Amino acid sequence: MFNKVLIANRGEIAVRIIRACRELGMQTVAVYSEADRHALHVRYSDEAYLLGPAPSRESYLRADKIIEIAKRSHSGAIHPGYGFLAERADFAQACLDEGLGFIGPKPSSIAAMGDKAVARSTVAGSGVPVVPGTEGEGSLSDDDLLKVAPEIGFPLLIKATAGGGGKGMREVRSLEEMPALLNSARREAEASFGDGNVYLEKLLEGARHIEIQILADTQGNVIHLGERECSLQRRHQKLLEESPSPFVGDDQELRERMGSVAVRAAQAVDYINAGTIEFLVDKDKNFYFLEMNTRLQVEHPITEAVTNVDIVKEQIRIARGRQMRHTQEEIRLTGWAIECRVNAEDPYNNFLPSTGRIDHLILPTGPGVRVDTGVYPGFEISPYYDSLISKLIVRGETRGEAILRMRRALEEYKIVGVRTNIPFHQHLMDSHRFMAGQYDTRFVEERFSMEAPEDESETLPEIAAILATLVAHNEAQRAAQIIQRGERDVSNWKWVGRWERIHR
């Protein structure tokens, strides 16, 4: 049984895992790239080892080096987090071969679910409904895919077989545009996962993306922790999640049905540890298996908030061969949780990534607020990794309270140095459709706008005008007043005053 865990990841999730280990009294080992020497996970861990240069390929994807460090540091197990090596069966196998625990499922389960095409045919075989596509055909060439596409029908999706997080995913509207899209999808998949294989899936329109968290221990217990609503996406990247789903709502019967199908899908691959079954749900409440994520999810905290189960700690307990702390009967969803993913992206500029140094940071606090992050003032957001800065999670007694609390927390949250998508979330919180829970996976792209709402307070533009004028005025004064270089410790207002007196 291990007492020291190597965390093969970076950013907020590495910090999250370190926290769980700490609370369990376990030693932690961080690994980092040259770009991450100052990262929080390096600072919070008991030991830290350099992996290599900044690009993931030369650092966080270096399975050989990570295993070597695990052995050198006498770590007993590796937690892969999400992304990077989390869903690589060969990595999980290599850990086991070296006598290291892998905090996640068995390599065979990762392989079965990891090849999304194989996964679809496996669960379909156990009676779980799937979205039509090229399941169970293994890796197809571009020619084969182009041949099969018209049979599935357009619109359809190209997805990376090793995929997740919308990477290597493309939406295809016609056969003509498909070759170019295949090309870019493969390129992105290759860059993100080191595997350029793709498959096709019919695009269900007006559907919701709802997933079920499951936990399975080595004693044969499999439970589900209810659902998460993940329909708010942009370019297939989740932006906001909530639990429970406003669509499932009071329909306990649907929740139980989805839960038991999820448990069945997990059992179909002999699953151990935490995993998530993603479903597409149409407006008539028919649900289809989309894929299984054989790892900890970014949005796991909302499930933690409504179930009071610490999923990461359960993962570690399960990996140590212990029994889960809870039975299905003990799991109750209470209250409502919402997570906003705060990304270094400018919502006013086509969500372009923003890089730079975080100069200043004020985190929201107070009742019912949780922030999972890996950054702090002075930290550099580099272009090498994904743009997630932090996750803002709130819990309320009701959905209404959660929304109002999220609104309050977003307004408190100040990040200076890079542009973030916080204004996007603020607009979302004010959107009537969001408030009513009426949205599907196309909502953000098709029906949402960053334009100021019609019913906004009429004085806001005036206040903005005053602010801009005062800043412009101070700048102009400063430019006119600088005679000697260097810092002035006098307030700008004093300078303005003096300037005014001189010119009176």
Added chain:
Amino acid sequence: MKYVATIGDNEYTIEIVDERHIILDGETYEVDFESVSGQPVHSLLVDSKSYEAYVYPEDQGWQVLLHGNLYLIDVEDERERRLRASLGGGPAEKGEYLLRAPMPGLVVSVPVSEGEAISKGDVLVILESMKMQNELKSPRDGTVERVRVKPGDSVEQKETLLSVA
């Protein structure tokens, strides 16, 4: 000092009377304005109502992010404005547009070539950064003048990628 702040079609005439008072469209307000520890986050009290906003300088004017809304604001000294008006003509709309890399990254493709006529919204360069492929689009119609990068190039932030005339 008198300024005219423009947001879209709306103009606000703002006179800075002294360090505690301004006149906005004829009405006097008491203001208290502070920058939060030298950062672009500003705290403003207007007749004791408290506001907090980000104010960013832009090539032309200012961006103010207030309560999750972004305002693009042009601030002009009233005298400058009168001078410009008497000379006739607004700020130059034409001229060369330089597409600069909004972040460091890798050029994936350049779907346009020199001399090509393009319209607003056309994709000029696809840049990969933070694991995402980002389409950089043209803000206006024009002709691609000079392409300075090719697929495979690594570019720094603010590096000029191509120019549109």
